[in-house]
Amino acid sequence: MQRSEAGSVKILTVVGARPNFMKAAPIIAAINAHNERLVAGYAGRPEPQVETIRHILVHTGQHYDELMSGSFFNDLNLPKPDIHLGVGSGSHATQTAEIMKKFEEVLLGEKPDIVVVVGDVNSTLACALVTSKISFDSDGSGPVIAHVEAGLRSFDRSMPEEVNRILTDHVSDLLFVTEESGLQNLGNEGVSADKIHFVGNTMIDSLLHFKEKAEASTILEKLGFLGQGRKNGEANSSTRYALLTLHRASNVDNRDVFLNIMAGLEELATDCPVVFPVHPRTRRRITEFGFEFSLGKSAGKHRANEQGPGMIVTEPLGYLDFLCLMKHASLVVTDSGGIQEETTILGVPCVTVRENTERPVTIECGTNTIAGTKTDAIKDAIRRQLGGNRDNGVPKNWDGRAGERIIDILVRRHCEKTSFRPSLIPHTVPLEHRYSCP
């Protein structure tokens, strides 16, 4: 296969693990919208001299089962991947190396103009690193690397994701930033300002787009939380409940840390039901550590209308079910990165069981608080979050248009590089939102 034809740009987007899917979906939607606008805008006129986008979706297979991957493609209307690398699980080194070997072959075959990587998982780093060293021509030219969700820093190098973030940012050509701390961090690390674009948050694009659709989820009924039926098309929960997610290796791979966290949740679980969709890593540890009994009710035993306190353990949930549950929860307790952002927009109090966050805007502007992983600190944070009335704001540029801005910038950048006629590209995003890095 050849590189892009004149008048078109070839973009390859990489996804691999669960949190990638909702970050990539708005980019793919913006590509489709861009191409449709071109067709509509030039219907009946001579051959349009504008950039059409040819898109290739690559799934590394880092997450591979229906619950961690397949159901997200349905929920988010994602197209079937054009290429699936089928890499699967392994140690960090094995997984990263396997992705790199297979992705190099894909790049050499497809020769894209731009490679888009999202987030901070092993697939993100592996594909960015391969792209940074690939050369298609004797002049050493390779694709432009665009990193979506650049610049976030926890300043904790023991987190594999922090290493992935730093390295990915430093091999990327275009850095799409979600919050102002990202601008600051990249500036402090000496990244040139002309590479950085503060576009907003594609994960929030997905949330805003699918929020209404999530109301049709039957998850509240299934859990017995929907006593009064639906009101005004909204699935109002008749039961106060909390939602819990835990999957970070530093929290669940160590028995004592995991026990401390669970002890911090006991008081909450005597006050209201705590729904706990369990990640595969966490499930394995629960079995290994023999925690099954201390978790109380399991999803299998829990019946509709059998309300009351306790831990309700479920399989990992699909995107729409989880969004519905998050939206109606009284409190979310999590060690996830993205959930801190989603609860900020939903206005749901969030307790983060980690020592730090790479997303400080969720604390400054949102509903999030950092509790650490000690039992008493978690209890205190939960009490404070349940007791307080917080006015949360909306972080700058989290307006559902990040995907559009990214595509706009990518196409313009390609036009500049190829001296194509950028004046003929229809604008997708109001000008005041463009290139908003300081």
Ligand code: UD1
């Ligand atoms: C990965 C990401 C993490 C992200 C998380 C979301 C890295 C370094 N970590 O962590 O940032 O928050 O995904 O889930 O990339 N497994 C399954 N089915 C699957 C996938 C995984 O059962 O479809 C099991 C496997 O036993 C595997 C374990 O889950 O060993 C962990 O998966 P892995 O991709 O290694 O890391 P996560 O902990 O999921």
